Amino acid sequence: MSDANLLMKVRAALKAVPVPGGGDIVSSGAIEGLSATTQGVVRFTLNAAKAGGDPEKILAAATAAAEAVKGVARVAAVAAGHRDAAAGAKPGGHANPFGLTKPSRIEAAGQELKDVRNVIAVASGKGGVGKSTLAANLAVALARRGLSVGLLDADIYGPSLPTLFGLSGRPEIVDGKIIPVDKFGVKSMSIGLLVDADQALAWRGPLVMGALRQLIADVAWGALDVLVIDTPPGTGDAHLSLAQTKRLTGAIIVSTPQEMALADVRRGVEFFRKVKVPIIGIIENMAWLDAAGGDRLYLFGKGGAEQAAKDLGAPFLGALPIFPDLRIASDEGIPLAARDPNATPAKMIAQLAEKISGGFRA
Numbered sequence: 001m002s003d004a005n006l007l008m009k010v011r012a013a014l015k016a017v018p019v020p021g022g023g024d025i026v027s028s029g030a031i032e033g034l035s036a037t038t039q040g041v042v043r044f045t046l047n048a049a050k051a052g053g054d055p056e057k058i059l060a061a062a063t064a065a066a067e068a069v070k071g072v073a074r075v076a077a078v079a080a081g082h083r084d085a086a087a088g089a090k091p092g093g094h095a096n097p098f099g100l101t102k103p104s105r106i107e108a109a110g111q112e113l114k115d116v117r118n119v120i121a122v123a124s125g126k127g128g129v130g131k132s133t134l135a136a137n138l139a140v141a142l143a144r145r146g147l148s149v150g151l152l153d154a155d156i157y158g159p160s161l162p163t164l165f166g167l168s169g170r171p172e173i174v175d176g177k178i179i180p181v182d183k184f185g186v187k188s189m190s191i192g193l194l195v196d197a198d199q200a201l202a203w204r205g206p207l208v209m210g211a212l213r214q215l216i217a218d219v220a221w222g223a224l225d226v227l228v229i230d231t232p233p234g235t236g237d238a239h240l241s242l243a244q245t246k247r248l249t250g251a252i253i254v255s256t257p258q259e260m261a262l263a264d265v266r267r268g269v270e271f272f273r274k275v276k277v278p279i280i281g282i283i284e285n286m287a288w289l290d291a292a293g294g295d296r297l298y299l300f301g302k303g304g305a306e307q308a309a310k311d312l313g314a315p316f317l318g319a320l321p322i323f324p325d326l327r328i329a330s331d332e333g334i335p336l337a338a339r340d341p342n343a344t345p346a347k348m349i350a351q352l353a354e355k356i357s358g359g360f361r362a
Contacts, residue, residue, distance in 0.1 A: 004170050004171065004173055004178065004194050005170050005194070005195075006036040006038075006040065006042075006069070006071050006072070007034065007035065007036040008194070008195065009069050009070075009071070010034065010036055010042050010066050010069050010072065011026060011031075011034060013065045013066060013068065013069050014026050014031055014034075014044075014062055014065055014066060015027065016065060017058065017061045017062050017065050019050075019051050019052055019053065019058065020052045020053035021052050025046070025051055025058065025062055028050050028051065029047065029050050030046055030047045030048075030050040030051035030058075031044050031045075031046065031047075031062070032044065032045040032046075032047055032080075033045050036072075039073060040071055040072050040073030040074065041073060041074050041075075041076065042066050042069075042072050042074070042075045042076070042077075043075075043076045043077065044062075044066075044077050045077070045078055045079070045080050046058060046059045046062060046077065046078070046079040046080070047080060048079050048080065051079075055079040056079065058079075059077060059078075059079045062077060063075050063077050112216065112217040112218075112221075113216065113217075113221065113227065113245070113247050115221070115222060115223040115224065116150070116221060116223070116224045116226070116227045116247070117224065117225050117226065117360065117361045118225065118226040118227070118249040118360045118361050119226070119227045119229065119245075119247045119248050119249050120226060120227070120228050120229065120248075120249055120250060120251070120252060120280065120356070121229045121231050121239070121242055121248055121250075121251040121252070121272075121277070122134065122135040122138070122228060122229065122230050122231060122251075122252045122254065123231045123235075123239065123251050123252070123253050123254070123268055123272075124233050124234075124253065124254045124255060124264070124265075124268070125233070125234065125235075125253070125255065125262075125263070125264020125265045125266075125267060125268045126233050126234065126260070126264045127158075127233035127234075128233075129254050129255055129256045129285055129286070130254060130256075130285040130286060130320075131230065131231075131233070131254040131285075132153075132155070132160035132161070132164060132230050133160075133164065133326065133327075133330050134254055134283065134285060134320070134349070135151065135228055135229075135230040136151065136160075136161065136164040136165065136230070136330070136335050137326070137335045137336060137337040137346070137349045138228060138252075138337075138349060138352065138353055138356070139151040139186045139188075139228045140184050140185065140186060140335045140337035140338045141337045141346070141349050141350045141352070141353035142225075142226055142228070142353045142356075142357060143184065143185035143186050144185065144337065144341060144350070144353075145350075145353060145354070145357060147225040147226055147357065147360075148187075148223065148224045148225045148226075149185065149186045149187070149224065149225065149226055149227075149228065150180065150186065150187040150188070150189075150221050150224045150226070150227040150228065151165075151186050151187070151188040151189075151227075151228045151229075151230070152188075152189055152190075152215055152216070152219075152227060152228070152229045152230065153188070153189070153190030153191070153192065153230050154212055154215065154229050154230060154231050154232065154238055154242070155230060155231065155232040155233075155238075156191055156208050156211055156212065156232065156238065157208075157232065158232070159190045159191050159192030160190075160192075160230070161188055161189075161190035161192060161193075161230070162190055162192040162193060163330070163331070163333060164330050164333065164335060165181075165183055165184065165186075165188055165333060165335070166183075166332070166333020166334060167181055167183065167188070167190070167192075167193060167333075168193075169193070170193065170194070171189065171193050171194070174220070176218070177218060177219065177220040178194075178218055178219045178220065179219075179220055180219055180220065180221065181193070184334075184335060184337075184338040185338075187221065187222070187224070189215060189219045191211060191215065208237050208238060209237050209238070209240075209241045212237075212238050212241050212242070213241060216245065225360065226249075226357070226360060229242065234264070234268075235267065235268055235271040239271065239272075239275075240275070243272075243275035243276075243277055248277045249278070249280075249359075249360070249361065250277060250278040250279065250280035250359070251268075251272045251277050251278070251279055251280060252280050252281060252282075252283060252317070252356065253265055253268050253269060253272075253279065253281075253282045253283070253314075254282075254283050254285050255282060255283070255284060255285065255304075255305045255308070256284070256285055256286045256287075256300045256304075256305070257284055257286075257287060257298070257300045257301040257302060257303060257304035257305055258300040258301045258304060259301070259304065262304050262305065262308045265282065265305065265308050265312075266308065266311075266312060269282075269312050269314055279314045279315065280315065280317070280356060280359065281309070281314065281315035281316060281317035281355070281356070282305055282306075282308065282309040282312075282314055282315070282316055282317065283305070283317045283318060283319070283320065283352065284303075284304070284305030284306055284316075284318070284319040284320070285319075285320050286299070286300060286320070286321070286322050287300075287302075287303075287305075287319035287320060287321050287322075288302075288319075288321045288322070289321060289322045290321060296321075299322070303319075305319070306319065317352055317355055317356070318348070318351065318352055318355070320345065320348055320349070320352075323336075323344070323345040325340075325343060325345060326345045336349075337349055337350070
């Protein structure tokens with residue numbers, strides 16, 4: 001069985017081994033078939049043609065670098081001659097930052113989702129509007145409707161799913177595929193399960209796109225009625241990669257009512273329209289707070305997202321007030337839609353799920 005965490009540590013160590021032409025043995029594609037088992041056995045092949053220089057010296061340096069990684073018990077490495085380039089891209093580099101033995105490309109990523117009937121992106125123009133909390137609860141609510149549901153946390157820099165679903169530990173890797181965690185009736189995966197919890201990912205755009213491609217194509221999603229993707233705030237590399245898979249059924253945009261957030265909503269709607277992804281609708285979150293006397297306090301303004309939807313000609317799916325219980329359940333790792341489906345916020349989210357699922361491909 002593979003160890004994804006050890007694999008990434010070994011890959012990082014190998015990136016410190018230079019090649020004569022400049023760069024390192026990983027980025028140059030000289031390391032092939034890199035794997036690491038839960039018993040600490042690391043295996044790889046050094047492509048001598050891509051490494052250049054003296055293959056024996058480079059192999060010795062690579063072996064020493066891998067052996068120095070904590071948790072490695074044994075290294076089995078060999079040097080081999082040039083392989084036909086037509087065999088496909090090799091593990092490592094921007095296209096394959098996790099270093100799995102089966103590289104994924106944006107063209108292949110969409111094909112790997114051939115058994116997923118609907119792929120929904122949950123987006124927001126800016127952070128802090130409750131997008132991730134809503135995506136997690138929507139996924140649970142859709143599962144409670146009898147649908148087979150997957151949830152992908154695509155926020156590479158700020159993954160929330162481990163907290164929202166109370167997940168920890170490394171996922172299994174079987175036959176080169178990452179096995180999603182099944183909880184609350186939802187198959188879920190996040191980069192937060194593949195790296196150390198306190199690790200900051202100082203990755204540039206190409207690595208982010210490569211990681212996202214692998215979270216799509218190298219996870220064993222199987223047959224699903226819907227895959228909900230919690231995207232990063234804003235519009236950028238991750239959103240472009242998702243659009244380029246040509247598998248998105250549509251996008252849901254979450255916003256709070258104030259003008260600062262709405263300006264970004266308008267840009268978000270325009271972005272998805274430019275890349276020809278349908279807008280399923282806009283949800284206004286934190287729309288009001290119910291006061292003790294029954295009054296509604298509109299802390300961030302009133303009806304801004306609904307008006308923006310009208311102005312943009314986009315469907316308005318509904319508004320959700322501020323619910324302390326929703327926040328508490330999220331912090332405790334049990335989505336309210338699973339903990340108490342009869343609670344008012346859970347019922348309101350279930351109504352949103354009903355609206356959204358009405359447009360799904362059968």
